[in-house]
Amino acid sequence: MSYSFLIFSVFNSKFAISSEQIYRIERFDVENVEYKDSHPSFYRVGDYVISLDWLTDSEINFDDPANFSRLILYRSSTKIRGIPVTDLHKVESFYDVSKISSVPKFFRGRPVLNWVHAFITANGQIIPILNLETLASLNLSAQVSQ
Amino acid sequence: MAKNQNLDDLISRLEEKEKEASIIYADEETEQVVIFELGGSLFAFPGKQVFEITTFESITTVPGLPSYFSGLITLRGAVEAVVNLKYLLNLPSDSQIYGTRIIFLKSDDHVLGGLADLVFDVIAIPRSNIHPPLQTLDEIKAEFVIGDFEYKEKQVVFLSITKIFSKIAELSKA
Numbered sequence: 001m002s003y004s005f006l007i008f009s010v011f012n013s014k015f016a017i018s019s020e021q022i023y024r025i026e027r028f029d030v031e032n033v034e035y036k037d038s039h040p041s042f043y044r045v046g047d048y049v050i051s052l053d054w055l056t057d058s059e060i061n062f063d064d065p066a067n068f069s070r071l072i073l074y075r076s077s078t079k080i081r082g083i084p085v086t087d088l089h090k091v092e093s094f095y096d097v098s099k100i101s102s103v104p105k106f107f108r109g110r111p112v113l114n115w116v117h118a119f120i121t122a123n124g125q126i127i128p129i130l131n132l133e134t135l136a137s138l139n140l141s142a143q144v145s146q
Numbered sequence: 147m148a149k150n151q152n153l154d155d156l157i158s159r160l161e162e163k164e165k166e167a168s169i170i171y172a173d174e175e176t177e178q179v180v181i182f183e184l185g186g187s188l189f190a191f192p193g194k195q196v197f198e199i200t201t202f203e204s205i206t207t208v209p210g211l212p213s214y215f216s217g218l219i220t221l222r223g224a225v226e227a228v229v230n231l232k233y234l235l236n237l238p239s240d241s242q243i244y245g246t247r248i249i250f251l252k253s254d255d256h257v258l259g260g261l262a263d264l265v266f267d268v269i270a271i272p273r274s275n276i277h278p279p280l281q282t283l284d285e286i287k288a289e290f291v292i293g294d295f296e297y298k299e300k301q302v303v304f305l306s307i308t309k310i311f312s313k314i315a316e317l318s319k320a
Contacts, residue, residue, distance in 0.1 A: 013209065055209055101225040104218075106256040106311075110318045112212060119218070119225045126206040126218050126225055138210050 003100070005120065005129060007089040008072065010055040016120050016129045017083075019091055023075050028068040028084050043082055045073065051081050053135050076132050083135075092120070100129075111137070176270040179295075181302055182249060182262040185237035188302040189262075190295075195307040197250040197257055199265055214317060216261055221250060228259035229314060236286040253311040260310075271295055276304055289313065 005016040026045075034042035034049060042049050050073070054060075060067060068084040075081075094100060099122045107113040113128075115138045120127040178193030198221065205217035205228060216228045228248055232239045248259040279291040283303075290313065292304045 013207070057209055098223075101220070101223065104225055104227050104257070106227060106258060106314075107318070110315075112210070112215075112318045113208070115210070116208070121220050121223065121225060124204055124220070126208075126220060128208055 002093045002095045003097075004091060004093045006072070006091050007120075007127060008070075008085045009087045009089065010084070011058055011086055013055065014089070014125065014127045015055060016092075016127050017072060017074065017132070018117075018129065021074050021132055023073040023080055025088070026071050026073065028071040030062040030068075033062070043071065045080070045082070048080065051079070051136065053081055053083050053138065055083060055138070074132050076136065081132075081136065083130075094120075101126075175273045177273055177276065178268065178270050179302075179304065180249060180268050181266040181297055182247070183264040183266060184235065184262055185232055187237070188266070188297065188300050189231075189235075190297075190302050190304045191249065191251065191260075191307055192292075192304075193268060195252050197252040199250070200248050202246045202248055202261070212317065214314065219248065219259060221257075221259070224257075226250065226257050226259055228261060229310070231260045231262065234310065234313070235290065236284065251307045251310070253308050256311060258311065258314065267297070269297070271297075279303075 004019040006019055006022060007014060007016050009015070032044040033052075034044060041052055043052050062068075066086070068086060070085045070088055072083045072085055073080055074083070099120060101119045101121045103113055103116055103118065115131050115135045116128040117131040118129045120129060179190040180193050180196045180199070181188060181190045183189075200221070203219075205219055207217040211217065211227075214230055214233050216230045218225050219228050220226075230239070231237075247262045247265045249262050249265065250257055250259050275295045276293040277295065278293050279288060280294065283291060287303065290305050290309045292306045294301055294303050296302070
């Protein structure tokens, strides 16, 4: 049994998503962002409009080329949602759980970190593995400069 | 001459009193405490609830983590959260956290780390030396304080780990 994760970053923070849960990865095009109350929460994918999950509370300036390069589309329940990503790093497979740690007991059953399934811990790095069923509840207030 | 004798007597009695205060009688109940510095003041935790003390190396911040947490750290392969004690105790915070210590605290089955500027000492003090908290203590600190005691002529605020965990649990519900 192996566990495979795509590791990506949003600005300076790294995250992991189970490879099985990825629906598609495409280029992030700022033209497809739908603005609502000056907060871009929606994105046009062909004929569909999907919700975006921002994994940052930093200010987002779309004119800055260092911003989002890819959009990871994933399926949550019956809906497709998207995560704007700064960089894609690699797909890493784990054949045992020695490098995977669970969420600290203190947080279990509490809303803080309920969007994290577990953590990849290697070389002093702690990378949250996203819980895609609860990610939308993270609701970070990414501020957009226009 | 008689005056001097009185004074000498007074001084020797004071010295005896001081000596007595530093003596721990074998049958007197003691409390092991971990004394640490935070924002220029001395604080202590009950030693029996201190799990481990490590030097600060690196900390991972994750989005959405409330400001009373400094971030996450690995301890013996497990991920644990580190509490920003200065924030919790309403002490002036600084961004320089490298070189500090992390005191890992245990309450029930839960572990949390607490950032301290310096760890001074681990000592056993007689329970009778721990005084009730001062009424003048600011409200925020008073919430976590068991009492205070003297250490090398300095006042040490003795904190309750259980109360700190309860407060963080209450804040984390929101």
